[in-house]
Amino acid sequence: MTNGFHTIAIHGGYDYLDNHDAATPPIYQSAAFDMESAARGDRLAAGEEQGFSYSRVANPTVDVLEKRLAQLEGGDDAVAVASGMAAVSFALLCAAEGGGRIISPTNLYGASVDAMETFFPQFGVHTDFVKDINNLDEVESKIGPDTRAIFAESVANPSTEITDVEALADLAHRHGIPLIIDNTVPTPYLFRPIEFGADVVVHSTTKGITGHGNALGGVIVDAGHFDWAAGRHPQFTRKELVVSDERNGVWRSFADTFGPKAYIRRVRIKYVRTFGAVQAPFNAYLQLVGLETLSEREKREVATATAIAEHLKTQPHVLKVNYSGLGDTEQRDLVAKYYPNGVGTILSFLIDGNEEHVRRLLDSTRVFSYIPNIGDSRSLIVDPARITHREVPEEYRLRAGVTDNLIRLSIGLEDPEDLIADLDQALATAFAE
Numbered sequence: 147m148t149n150g151f152h153t154i155a156i157h158g159g160y161d162y163l164d165n166h167d168a169a170t171p172p173i174y175q176s177a178a179f180d181m182e183s184a185a186r187g188d189r190l191a192a193g194e195e196q197g198f199s200y201s202r203v204a205n206p207t208v209d210v211l212e213k214r215l216a217q218l219e220g221g222d223d224a225v226a227v228a229s230g231m232a233a234v235s236f237a238l239l240c241a242a243e244g245g246g247r248i249i250s251p252t253n254l255y256g257a258s259v260d261a262m263e264t265f266f267p268q269f270g271v272h273t274d275f276v277k278d279i280n281n282l283d284e285v286e287s288k289i290g291p292d293t294r295a296i297f298a299e300s301v302a303n304p305s306t307e308i309t310d311v312e313a314l315a316d317l318a319h320r321h322g323i324p325l326i327i328d329n330t331v332p333t334p335y336l337f338r339p340i341e342f343g344a345d346v347v348v349h350s351t352t353k354g355i356t357g358h359g360n361a362l363g364g365v366i367v368d369a370g371h372f373d374w375a376a377g378r379h380p381q382f383t384r385k386e387l388v389v390s391d392e393r394n395g396v397w398r399s400f401a402d403t404f405g406p407k408a409y410i411r412r413v414r415i416k417y418v419r420t421f422g423a424v425q426a427p428f429n430a431y432l433q434l435v436g437l438e439t440l441s442e443r444e445k446r447e448v449a450t451a452t453a454i455a456e457h458l459k460t461q462p463h464v465l466k467v468n469y470s471g472l473g474d475t476e477q478r479d480l481v482a483k484y485y486p487n488g489v490g491t492i493l494s495f496l497i498d499g500n501e502e503h504v505r506r507l508l509d510s511t512r513v514f515s516y517i518p519n520i521g522d523s524r525s526l527i528v529d530p531a532r533i534t535h536r537e538v539p540e541e542y543r544l545r546a547g548v549t550d551n552l553i554r555l556s557i558g559l560e561d562p563e564d565l566i567a568d569l570d571q572a573l574a575t576a577f578a579e
C-alpha cells in the first residue's frame with residue numbers, strides 16, 4: 147500500500163524502531179560512524195552495502211529528508227545538498243560534464259542563468275538558451291549530438307509562467323535526452339513533475355519546503371527511469387576507480403555498478419563527495435519539521451496570494467499583475483492541467499512609476515519585509531531588477547519581464563486583510579505628492 151501525500155509528509159523515510167523510539171527524527175550530529183568490522187568496512191567502502199561511515203557522503207538525519215522528498219515527488223531516490231544552487235549545479239553538471247550542452251529558457255532564477263551563461267562554460271559545459279521553452283520547434287532546433295539535458299523551472303520566478311512539462315519530456319525522450327525540472331516555486335504539494343515525465347527534479351528546499359526562512363537546503367530527486375547508458379552520457383559507461391576493485395582487477399562504470407541508480411549515485415559519490423556541499427543534519431531536521439505542514443501552509447498562502455493578485459488588479463498605479471494562477475493568461479489551459487491547487491505563493495506586479503516610486507514603496511511596507519527570499523511564513527517584498535536578477539543580462543531580464551518597475555511578493559501566513567491594507571498604504575505613500 148502506498149501512502150498519500152500528507153501521510154508521507156509526516157512519516158515518510160523514518161522508522162522510530164531504528165532510532166530508539168524517538169518520535170521525531172533525531173539530529174545525528176556526528177562527522178563519522180563506526181564501521182563495526184573490517185568486512186563491513188570493506189563492503190561500505192566498495193559501495194556494496196548501504197550505510198553510514200562519513201557525513202560528507204551520507205548522514206542518517208539527512209537520509210530521512212532524502213527518502214521523504216523522494217517519496218513526495220514520486221521519485222526513486224534523492225540526494226540532499228547544502229543549498230538550491232548546489233542542487234541546480236550538481237544536477238546539471240552531472241548530466242552535462244565533459245563538454246556537454248544544456249537547453250534552457252532564460253526566465254530562470256538569477257544565479258542559475260549566471261551559472262549557465264558565464265560560469266559552467268569555464269568547465270566546458272555550455273547552454274543553448276531558447277526564447278520560449280514551450281515552443282517545441284525552437285527547443286528541437288537546438289538539439290545536437292552534444293545535448294545532454296533540457297532544463298526549466300516548472301513555474302518561473304517572478305513571472306509565474308508555466309512550463310509544459312509533459313510535452314517537453316516527450317520531446318526530450320524522443321531524442322534520448324533527460325528533462326531536469328527546478329520545482330522550487332510550486333513545491334511537491336502543488337506539482338510533481340515526475341508524474342508528467344520529468345527525469346530529475348531539483349529544489350531549493352530553503353523556500354516553501356522548509357517554509358520558515360530558517361535553513362538553506364537543496365535536493366536532487368531522480369525518477370530512476372532514464373537510461374543513462376544509452377550513448378549520450380559517456381561519463382556513466384566509463385570505467386572508474388571509485389566504483390571498481392583495482393586489487394582484484396575488476397573495472398566497472400557507474401552504469402555497470404548501479405544500473406538505474408547510476409545518475410543519483412554519481413551525484414553523491416562524485417559531486418557531493420568531491421565538492422562537499424553537504425546538507426547539515428540540523429538543517430535537515432528543520433526541513434523535516436517544515437515539511438510536516440507544507441500542504442496546510444501552501445493552501446493558505448495560495449488562497450491569500452490569489453486574493454492579493456485580484457485586489458492589486460483593481461488598484462491605481464498598478465499596471466499589470468503577474469500571477470498565472472488567476473487563469474487570465476494564454477496559459478490558462480496549462481494551469482488547469484497541471485495546477486488544480488494553485489501555481490504557488492509568489493506573484494509580481496508593475497507599477498506606473500520610476501525607481502523613486504519603487505524605493506518609496508519598498509521603504510513604506512510594515513507587514514511585508516524587504517527580504518530576498520520566497521516561501522517564508524512571513525510575507526516578503528523585493529525589487530527583482532536590483533536584487534534577485536541583478537546578475538542576469540539585460541536582454542534576458544527584460545524577456546523575463548524583470549523591468550525596473552517590477553515588484554515581487556512572496557506571500558506568507560499573515561491575515562490577508564493586513565497584507566492588503568499594508569500594500570494599499572505603501573502604494574499610497576509611494577505615489578503621494
Ligand SMILES: *Cc1c(COP(=O)(O)O)cnc(C)c1O
Binds near residue numbers: 229234330331353362
Ligand atoms: C532560491 C532558488 C534557487 C537557489 O536556492 P538557494 O537555496 O538559495 O541556493 C534555485 N532555484 C529557484 C527557482 C529558487 O527560487
